[in-house]
Amino acid sequence: MNTLALLGVAYLMPSVRIESFGAALLGALVLGLANAVVRPILVILTLPVTVLTLGLFIFVINGAVFLGATKLVPGFDVAGLWTAILAAILYSIVSWLLSTLILQD
Numbered sequence: 001m002n003t004l005a006l007l008g009v010a011y012l013m014p015s016v017r018i019e020s021f022g023a024a025l026l027g028a029l030v031l032g033l034a035n036a037v038v039r040p041i042l043v044i045l046t047l048p049v050t051v052l053t054l055g056l057f058i059f060v061i062n063g064a065v066f067l068g069a070t071k072l073v074p075g076f077d078v079a080g081l082w083t084a085i086l087a088a089i090l091y092s093i094v095s096w097l098l099s100t101l102i103l104q105d
Contacts, residue, residue: 001102002028005095009087012094015079016087023075030069031091039065062088 003025010018018024042061043050050057063085070078078084 001098002032002095005091005098006031008094008098009091012090013083013087015083017077019075023073027069027073027076030072031066034065034069038068059085059089062092066091 003021006024006028007018007021010016010024018027039061042065043058046057046061050061060081063081066088067078067081067084070076070084078087
């Protein structure tokens with residue numbers, strides 16, 4: 001589902017480029033691993049800034065993780081940090097929508 005969400009983000013945002021389904025599959029895998037391992041460490045390290053910004057710095061962390069994943073996966077590119085922040089938000093929304101639609105009881 002995350003691969004489909006990533007392809008959906010690339011379709012909705014022209015500044016996010018994915019060259020192939022394989023790149024999307026690898027990108028979703030790297031994003032999942034980064035969100036499970038790297039993101040919690042970044043959240044803890046930047047906790048004071050997050051508190052000062054009333055939680056808005058979490059969006060920057062999500063964008064940085066998204067941008068970092070694009071640096072590791074060939075064929076998966078994002079124009080910049082602001083694009084990565086918006087793409088991370090959109091990726092979360094599309095992934096949640098797909099999960100909700102597919103996993104209904």
